[in-house]
Amino acid sequence: MAKTPSTSNTRFVQPNPQGGWDNKKAGASRAGSHHDTKQGAIDAARQMSQREGSELKIKNLDGKIAQSDSHGHDPRNIPG
Template sequence: MNKKSTHVVPNPKGGWKVKQSGSSRASNLFDTKQPAIDRARELSTRQHTELVIHNKDGKIKGKDSHGNDPYPPRG
């Protein structure tokens, strides 16, 4: 199972950044949050990673899994 994730986090210098877990550098920088979320969703979908969206205070606002759900669907 791939444990990597793609994060949308506030940039201390202003705006928002998209970061991959385990990386010290941002892969993308944006002035506003929505374009950062859109780009992170594209990346996490393509890479089958979890998308983690943070608030301005750094706390996690929400998550979205893209292909690595912890439990298989029933049925």
């Protein structure tokens, strides 16, 4: 049976209240990295997420999740 990623195995790209964008693992008190641009944070978070085999959730300025990627947890036997 495929293992489902837990919340603690999720990485977020989210706006920082002081400006810029953070790449942060769920449950962490500090960001893994801080970037001036959203794309910079996405690129760094995607590399880390692929290496960790974790979920990646990208938020908009309003805090809502705009995009979600799964790295290493995609089922292989889905028809279609």
